[in-house]
Amino acid sequence: MTVAAVAGAERTLDVQGLSKSFPVPGASLLHRKMLRAVDDVTFALKQGTVTALVGESGSGKSTVARLISRLYTPTGGSILYRGEDVGAMHGKQELLQYRSRVQMIFQDPFSSLNPVKKVDYHVSRPLLIHRIVPKADVLDRVHELLHSVGLVPAEEIAKKYPHELSGGQRQRVAIARALAVEPEVILADEPTSMLDVSIRLGILNLIHDLKRERNIAFLYVTHDLASARYVADDVLVMYAGQIVEHGPTDEVLQRPMHPYTKLLLSAVPNPNAGLHSHRLAPRPKTDLAVDLVGCRFAERCPLAVASCVSDPPVLLERRPNHLVRCPIVDPST
């Protein structure tokens, strides 16, 4: 979990200047407004490293994961997998190959499994489609995979239907299915937010173990800063489609610089203090569709000055390895 180890890790996936705009429904065709859901996002995923992407609903964090998995096509920028441009992959075979290297786990383990199919079906399908093992060995591999995600006795679990499993167990099946193709990258989109608190830790610990044992690069998308701190080596904070802060976990969460990161931290339930101890300021709503010139957080920001509204802030390394998109903050504090 040390910074040095992370810095030396091999980059598996490079995201450069990634952008995605969606047309705003209802707007007239002549004056079509575009919603800039993801705007110039750059980061890398490294082997054996968990990178957390945190932000509130609508910040664009899930869209980033979906762009990387090619569920969406970017409007700008590029995704490089081991130096190869993912956007240039078009052939079925090429895409199948990419998807076997980059797997996705979704938020809702209740809807991501087919209710009329047993667990062994779900886990064996990727093995067959991607021809990972000979047909005769598929069932053995299914049991192995279930065992590796803590679903024991694997032989019994394999014969169950999704409704016979708890939410946590279902999410483990989804992880086993992702692992089946021996991926190098796993994109986990809020994998614990629908689970009970006591079950969440088990999934987070599993992510941590898989990263170490299988050298997988994880993108962990969440709005839960405490879980990001628990499992991630690097943290990216996203606001209104842009990365506003980026660095090693301890740097970003123990010494946050961006006012938005500070706001997020102050909103986390804290049993040591009452709700009234750190009240949030009322917020105006940023309209992403409107072409804002300056800082997108300016109207909610306690530090905002006149220049914030007129000058677009740039993501800069203000402390070693610690990037922040705010010219106002003092990096020495």
Add this chain to the structure above:
Amino acid sequence: MNAALEDGTTAPAVARETLVELRELVVDYVLSGRSIRAVDHVNLSVGKGEIVGLAGESGCGKSTIANAIMQLLRAPAQVTSGEIRFRGEDLTKMSTEQLRQFRWSNVSMVFQSAMNSLNPLMRVGDQFVDMMKAHRKISKDDALARAATLMELVGMDRSHVRSYPHELSGGMRQRTVIAMALALGPELMIMDEPTTALDVVVQREILQRVQDLQQDLGFAVLFITHDLSLLVEFSDRIAIMYAGEIVESAASDVLFERPQHPYTVGLMSSFPPLSGPRERIVGIPGSPPDLAKPPAGCRFHTRCTHCDPASPALYRRQTTERPVLREVGPGHLVACHLTDER
């Protein structure tokens, strides 16, 4: 039933007039040939103006309790025995018409999926009007004006009475539902996982608003969630449920500082901290029992790290004898053999 239990549940830490009281409530889900006990002899009270938290994992019976108070349980669920008293009157004996009057006016409920409980085809304001006209003699104009005031109360613009639900964000829809729950000035608002689907910033904004309104208007809240860290901040008193039973209850600060039941301790330590050393935490091993065949003895013993055959006498009690709630401090009740032994 022992005396300590009786005393503890009817006298909260701060003496208040009791608003709702569950006495030995039993709720069963009766399916063909078998019966599952979702709520097992639960005693719980909510005082006037009090915020009571009810915490536990999925399937522990906490939402069943909420639906029982609202008298919304439908087959196969049934109240098998026990009483649900609101200001002394047993709700299980009320007529359908009495219940219709009682809901919204005396007790309102904000559901887990409340965001999706608004009618997508009707303007928000018209939904207020429908609900208010069903309960009070009020003109449409007056009801709309009241709706606009309520929207402002929960921190939204008056103009949103003219919005359709799809025009509002998830947080705004949840605020709208809370405004509706407050419309008839109920004495108790039951909130069942009201912010689970929302992100932390919106969650805090909404809970701050509810807390402000609660202080101004004086209604009581029964707040149901699996997020104990949120409850400790938000409520006056907390009850912890496990497999259909209340295993511990105390004032929030007492429960946070001196949790006694190993399950409560496990829930508390399931939250990764935001400060201090980053080390591996285990939380609670295993998963909740199948209520169709709950474990004998203490229901938590299958997951309890203090249940060890190496101490045979205690182990025998833990695996065969059901622990009862006993008072370990003022208003602090625990059902655990370990506490009994201390």
